[in-house]
Amino acid sequence: xxxxxxxxSSPARTSISPTAPHVSEPTHLEAERHTLNTxxxxxxxxxxxxxxxxxxxxxPFGRLTNAEIEGIGRELDAIRAEVMDSRGARDAxxxxxxxxxxRGLEIGSRVVLLFSRNKVAWAAGTVGLSLAKILENMEIxxxxxxxxxxxxxxxxxxxxxxxxDMASPAKQWKHSHNxxxxxxxxxxxxxxDLGYGLxxxxxDQEWQLFHLGQPIWHLINAMFFEYGIAAYDLELxxxxxxxxxxxxxxxxVFKANLHEMLGKIRKQALxxxxxxxxxxxxxxxPTLAANFTANIVRNVxxxxxxxxxxxxxxxDTFETDSIDGETRGEWYLRQMLGSxxxxxxxxxxxxxxxxxxxxxxxxxxxMPSNRYAEISPKIQALMAKHDLHYVTGPVLKxxxxxxxxxxxxxxxxxxxxxxxxxxxxxxxxxxxxxKGEARTKRHLPSTV
Amino acid sequence: MTAAPPRPASARRxxxxxGVWKLAAAIATPVLPEDYLDFVAPLRAGADLRGxxxxxxxxxxxxxxxxxxxxxSWRGHVPGQYIRIGIDVDGVRHxxxxxxxxxxxxxxxxxxxxxxxxxxxxxxxxxxxQPGTLVMLDxxxxxxxxxxxxxxxxxxxxxxxxxxxxxxxxxxLPTGVGPDITLLHSAPTPADVMxxxxxxxxxxxxxxxxxxxxxxxxxxxxxxTLDEQVPDWRERQVWVCGPTGLLDAAEAHWAGHGLAxxxxxxxxxxxxxxxxxxxxxxxxxxxxxxxxxxxxxxxDAGEDAGLLLKSxxxxxxxxxxxxxxxQGAVRDLRTGEITVAEPGDxxxxxxxxxxxxxxxxxxx
Numbered sequence: 001x002x003x004x005x006x007x008x009s010s011p012a013r014t015s016i017s018p019t020a021p022h023v024s025e026p027t028h029l030e031a032e033r034h035t036l037n038t039x040x041x042x043x044x045x046x047x048x049x050x051x052x053x054x055x056x057x058x059x060p061f062g063r064l065t066n067a068e069i070e071g072i073g074r075e076l077d078a079i080r081a082e083v084m085d086s087r088g089a090r091d092a093x094x095x096x097x098x099x100x101x102x103r104g105l106e107i108g109s110r111v112v113l114l115f116s117r118n119k120v121a122w123a124a125g126t127v128g129l130s131l132a133k134i135l136e137n138m139e140i141x142x143x144x145x146x147x148x149x150x151x152x153x154x155x156x157x158x159x160x161x162x163x164x165d166m167a168s169p170a171k172q173w174k175h176s177h178n179x180x181x182x183x184x185x186x187x188x189x190x191x192x193d194l195g196y197g198l199x200x201x202x203x204d205q206e207w208q209l210f211h212l213g214q215p216i217w218h219l220i221n222a223m224f225f226e227y228g229i230a231a232y233d234l235e236l237x238x239x240x241x242x243x244x245x246x247x248x249x250x251x252x253v254f255k256a257n258l259h260e261m262l263g264k265i266r267k268q269a270l271x272x273x274x275x276x277x278x279x280x281x282x283x284x285x286p287t288l289a290a291n292f293t294a295n296i297v298r299n300v301x302x303x304x305x306x307x308x309x310x311x312x313x314x315x316d317t318f319e320t321d322s323i324d325g326e327t328r329g330e331w332y333l334r335q336m337l338g339s340x341x342x343x344x345x346x347x348x349x350x351x352x353x354x355x356x357x358x359x360x361x362x363x364x365x366x367m368p369s370n371r372y373a374e375i376s377p378k379i380q381a382l383m384a385k386h387d388l389h390y391v392t393g394p395v396l397k398x399x400x401x402x403x404x405x406x407x408x409x410x411x412x413x414x415x416x417x418x419x420x421x422x423x424x425x426x427x428x429x430x431x432x433x434x435k436g437e438a439r440t441k442r443h444l445p446s447t448v
Numbered sequence: 449m450t451a452a453p454p455r456p457a458s459a460r461r462x463x464x465x466x467g468v469w470k471l472a473a474a475i476a477t478p479v480l481p482e483d484y485l486d487f488v489a490p491l492r493a494g495a496d497l498r499g500x501x502x503x504x505x506x507x508x509x510x511x512x513x514x515x516x517x518x519x520x521s522w523r524g525h526v527p528g529q530y531i532r533i534g535i536d537v538d539g540v541r542h543x544x545x546x547x548x549x550x551x552x553x554x555x556x557x558x559x560x561x562x563x564x565x566x567x568x569x570x571x572x573x574x575x576x577x578q579p580g581t582l583v584m585l586d587x588x589x590x591x592x593x594x595x596x597x598x599x600x601x602x603x604x605x606x607x608x609x610x611x612x613x614x615x616x617x618x619x620x621l622p623t624g625v626g627p628d629i630t631l632l633h634s635a636p637t638p639a640d641v642m643x644x645x646x647x648x649x650x651x652x653x654x655x656x657x658x659x660x661x662x663x664x665x666x667x668x669x670x671x672x673t674l675d676e677q678v679p680d681w682r683e684r685q686v687w688v689c690g691p692t693g694l695l696d697a698a699e700a701h702w703a704g705h706g707l708a709x710x711x712x713x714x715x716x717x718x719x720x721x722x723x724x725x726x727x728x729x730x731x732x733x734x735x736x737x738x739x740x741x742x743x744x745x746x747x748d749a750g751e752d753a754g755l756l757l758k759s760x761x762x763x764x765x766x767x768x769x770x771x772x773x774x775q776g777a778v779r780d781l782r783t784g785e786i787t788v789a790e791p792g793d794x795x796x797x798x799x800x801x802x803x804x805x806x807x808x809x810x811x812x
Contacts, residue, residue: 004612037762037763038744039762039763040745040762040763040764040781040782040801041781041782077782081783084783087534087539088538088539089538090539091539092536092539092540100487103479103483103484103487104487107484108557132616136488146767147767150767150770150796151540152536152539152540153540153541153542153795153796154536154539154541156483158769158796159767160770160796163479164477164478165478174766174767174768175760175768178760178761178765178766178767178768179760179761179766179768182761182765182766183760183761183763183765183766187554211812243674247752260493264478267474267477267478268478270474270629271474271475271477274476275471275474275475279642353763365765365766366764366765366767
């Protein structure tokens with residue numbers, strides 16, 4: 001006796017209609033798939049020519065041979081296996097404890113805020129709720145949605161069922177973050193996280209007049225980061241700019257995603273800005289202010305952590321064609337060179353969702369976050385052995401470097417025989433003359 | 449406000465509770481009020497069914513009885529039925545089915561489990577699990593129960609831990625004069641007989657006729673010799689539970705004598721999943737079965753067969769391709785790690801880094 005359904009004896013592929021929609025572009029699909037599948041295991045690959053980047057900076061892969069890169073891949077696979085094989089009850093207890101603390105902190109803070117007319121209650125509730133929201137987004141939400149805890153087989157703590165306290169619906173964020181950003185980390189034109197389509201954070205990104213204001217855009221983006229991420233997950237700017245070029249199906253998908261997101265934002269706003277204040281009765285306005293403050297605090301903090309992950313000095317970016325046929329070893333190397341850490345106390349690590357171990361996280365995005373600290377020395381040693389720069393520093397130092405870079409790159413690169421300001425003046429003149437060329441045809445990232 | 453006419457208080461109250469609950473849900477979003485309540489009252493009415501282990505007693509050197517207080521959503525059981533228990537072993541949740549052995553109606557349930565070699569869950573339950581532990585439960589199910597009214601003559605044919613559902617039945621027999629019961633039970637040695645004392649007492653009290661066979665010395669039971677041990681076996685309704693060999697032999701024996709209707713069989717593991725290399729992948733959603741080798745990711749094999757499947761990074765990092773495996777085995781192409789889903793399991797797996805290992809049924 002078997003519970004399985006009746007199995008057909010011959011493979012069913014003969015019954016598939018050749019007019020099925022996905023078969024219309026077999027060559028594209030095949031090519032794409034086999035390219036990406038080279039990242040499944042180390043080994044293979046071949047020596048490639050490492051051309052300098054457009055800006056004239058050296059290619060970050062240039063110093064290592066193919067054999068060295070695949071050797072690094074094997075060492076990283078071994079580090080991964082050691083941790084993944086030892087996941088157990090202690091790790092499970094850790095995430096459950098964090099969730100329990102977070103839920104307690106959140107409900108406790110919201111209860112205290114019911115009396116937020118009292119200044120002490122307002123301050124305590126606001127601090128508590130800010131911390132709760134940070135924990136919820138960083139150490140819990142981000143990491144659960146990465147599938148770091150799927151191995152526990154607990155449907156309550158699983159990447160397929162989790163949703164988080166943030167404007168972007170989990171499903172949309174998983175696509176733009178887990179799939180696009182983590183696969184194409186720091187690849188110019190492929191990884192939209194490089195400035196979120198808003199900031200110019202690398203010399204090899206094209207300069208536009210719009211970037212002149214980015215020291216301000218950056219601050220606004222930080223304050224309202226959750227909405228920035230939501231718009232980014234929708235690819236709002238690109239989709240609206242190219243609306244007429246989108247296929248009907250893409251338009252439908254965009255509309256469905258937009259609808260889902262607005263529903264989520266409505267629920268989130270109803271909770272923080274209507275219901276919780278209403279329940280607070282005479283403390284309506286102080287509670288509303290507290291919730292707004294907590295959201296801003298969470299936004300600024302998560303933005304700070306995240307910009308420190310890829311934009312500080314010494315972190316590399318990669319040309320689009322450098323990842324054709326990329327091997328697992330090369331992918332690993334790109335993650336190491338394309339990420340940067342934050343140093344600090346255990347409390348700092350937890351409040352960053354262990355994204356303070358951004359390098360370790362990018363190497364092993366599905367490894368439970370509480371284990372990054374223990375592999376960090378091994379990764380540092382491995383990188384030192386190959387003379388690779390392990391970028392790390394205190395959060396304020398790293399964030400300052402990013403802000404400095406955002407200011408510097410708000411101006412175009414220096415061109416031979418032309419100062420940065422003369423390039424700006426030229427572009428401004430074009431706009432003033434009404435030709436508007438500067439505003440169009442920016443290189444837009446293609447997505448898969 | 450509403451213009452509806454006033455209702456009696458009893459009708460208004462649930463509505464009020466409903467309203468408060470909706471408000472709580474709107475404030476708790478994106479999680480549910482339940483997710484908070486679960487921390488303080490995991491066994492409350494309306495919660496996902498859970499239970500707390502309240503006592504543990506060793507039955508033999510390698511078997512133990514666990515007494516579990518089920519949550520208030522528990523709907524009760526009929527003796528002979530089993531439950532599925534989900535318990536975390538080394539951080540990973542495993543589900544297994546166990547017969548209920550308890551007396552019905554005292555507010556707790558019990559299961560008796562024997563530690564089998566390499567049995568992750570059975571060893572954990574017998575040797576590690578402690579009172580106080582919270583476990584996940586399903587409602588009781590199973591057709592292996594006694595009818596009402598009881599037949600006049602019953603034969604229980606059991607071996608090893610197959611005694612457990614029968615023990616559940618015996619403990620719940622009505623007091624007073626009951627049916628004529630013979631229990632023919634096999635175990636390797638006297639020390640391996642679960643519930644030996646209790647069974648002995650039932651026999652001494654005249655409630656059952658007990659025939660115990662110690663197979664290490666007496667050899668396996670041969671049903672051809674049943675006439676010698678239970679001369680009137682043809683007149684009895686029979687309930688059989690034990691290893692597959694015993695069940696198969698019993699089915700052949702009773703069918704061979706034209707008495708298949710008298711036989712009731714409990715099979716715990718209808719299929720045994722043995723991991724292999726490559727095999728059949730069944731996509732339950734599209735009702736397509738394909739053959740794939742052990743080196744091709746399930747995602748690629750499915751797409752090659754023309755299916756549209758969820759996909760993402762294609763290297764195991766984004767979890768965008770996760771589907772539910774209903775049963776079967778798959779192998780992680782990066783690490784060689786095997787994931788097995790027994791029938792009844794619902795295991796999420798990534799299709800981009802797993803290849804079929806034997807066969808697998810996927811909800812895709």
